[in-house]
Amino acid sequence: MSELTWTPTRVRLADLAPWERNPKRMSKAQAARLEASTGKLGRAGVLLVGPPDADGKRPLYDGHQRAKVWGALYGPATEVVALEADRTLTDEERRATSLLTVTAAASFDWDALSSWDVGELVTWGFDADTLKAWGDDVGNLREMLSAEVETEADETQGDGGESVIAPDAVWPTDNDWGVPLLDINLQARALDLPFVPWGTGNYPRKSKMPGTWHFYTEDYRFENLWADPAPVVLSRCINAVEPNFSCYDQMPPAVALWQIYRKRWIARWWQSFGIRVFADLNVAEPHYALNLLGVPKGWTAWATRGYTKRMALTEREYEMACEHAGTTSILFVVYGGGVQVKEMCQSRGWLWFDEERNLKEGRHG
Structure with missing residues (x-):
């Protein structure tokens, strides 16, 4: 299988085909923060999509929650920035793309963040809800890994x-x-x-x-x-x-x-x-x-x-x-x-x- 190449493009939200097996979810609080940040910073971030099919629909590989919030704010006819793969991803590549955009990303430098304004951090989502969600993620990951190594x-x-x-x-x-x-x-x-x-x-x-x-x-x-x-x-x-x-x-x-x-x-x-x-x-x-x-x-x-x-x-x-x-x-x-x-x-x-x-x-x- 050839190496993937991603090219910047613009796509209509209405032309996206979300993945029904997308493993990432967003709580109401997270959706509200994304909506607020979009109003403050605009549509920051890009979607990952595949080539269009015969009906003009593009598989959405990453950015499901952003696409959903943007569609609610601006309407399905809105064009957004995306990176388009030069070929359709295999199932394995699609699963990897969905996870590696999170697991292969950088971690926070807590020493650096300690000098930031706490009020701003809370406003931007570093609150009790986020702490609880991270705690749940840790517990679920631990359970999954322990099932493998028992x-x-x-x-x-x-x-x-x-x-x-x-x-x-x-x-x-x-x-x-x-x-x-x-x-x-x-x-x-x-x-x-x-x-x-x-x-x-x-x-x-x-x-x-x-x-x-x-x-x-x-x-x-x-x-x-x-x-x-x-x-x-x-x-x-x-x-x-x-x-x-x-x-x-x-x-x-x-x-x-x-x-x-x-x-x-x-x-x-x-x-x-x-x-x-x-x-x-x-x-x-x-x-x-x-x-x-x-x-x-x-x-x-x-x-x-x-x-x-x-x-x-x-x-x-x-x-x-x-x-x-x-x-x-x-x-x-x-x-x-x-x-x-x-x-x-x-x-x-x-x-x-x-x-x-x-x-x-x-x-x-």
């Missing part, structure tokens, strides 16, 4: 020293693709609390877990469970939602099928240790049919991720679950999505849980 013995030994090793096994199936068939006798009967996202550091993974794990979080936090799903078993949890390996709308069906196979295999293996399972419904609409492979008819325990912008699809997922179960008397759990999703769940008699980060920040739906 020894095999730690991962496969329980509190009593028992060994749990995932076999190279196949399971009974109801389809030509070999997607494992879940054991209907070990579907969840209730949502035992706490209901906790895996790998976020909010619940010690090696402590006894009396409730339910779910995986509505970033894939990297649970990707290693495909290599070794034993830690969930060793936590002695009552229930688990299937791992929500990402299945996007533009993902080829073959790749989506692999993601579905993986989560169903892991869930079926967990069931062999007595863990009760919620079937995961959170895949993009084009993969709905594939996502039911291996879920036996009559299954009544379901979970999904709530999104304010796709509430109609959550309704459809519920209807699909009821049709597959053959009854409207199902256990339907929705995680996240904000106040509108919460109200929809309450009106329909579904279980709704607020996102972990909102609970940590004291924001409740």
Whole structure:
């Protein structure tokens, strides 16, 4: 692959195609600071974009939050300065670009900053909110790194020293693709609390877990469970939602099928240790049919991720679950999505849980 070359250009905000997997987020406080700084300093900073496609849309590689704020302030027809790559980036290059613009940047010289006016620093964002956000980032990074470097013995030994090793096994199936068939006798009967996202550091993974794990979080936090799903078993949890390996709308069906196979295999293996399972419904609409492979008819325990912008699809997922179960008397759990999703769940008699980060920040739906 040729070395990338970046050339200055001007682009319309309306012609940008944001990356749906962009790993960087911005809080309301950060967005307000960016809006204020734009009013004071103008549109400082450049976007990183790719060549236009046949429809004139340019992939946006870096600068999603700036583009969003600028669009709100000046309108989508506004032209802004950007650096255009001489070719379309590969997926690996796109991921690297998104992170290296942060991790390969300079750090603050705190000795130098100590002589600056504290009031100005606070005004420019060096406040308690920033300190808390940095603290959360440190905790999340520590959790991710520790998941990588834990020894095999730690991962496969329980509190009593028992060994749990995932076999190279196949399971009974109801389809030509070999997607494992879940054991209907070990579907969840209730949502035992706490209901906790895996790998976020909010619940010690090696402590006894009396409730339910779910995986509505970033894939990297649970990707290693495909290599070794034993830690969930060793936590002695009552229930688990299937791992929500990402299945996007533009993902080829073959790749989506692999993601579905993986989560169903892991869930079926967990069931062999007595863990009760919620079937995961959170895949993009084009993969709905594939996502039911291996879920036996009559299954009544379901979970999904709530999104304010796709509430109609959550309704459809519920209807699909009821049709597959053959009854409207199902256990339907929705995680996240904000106040509108919460109200929809309450009106329909579904279980709704607020996102972990909102609970940590004291924001409740």
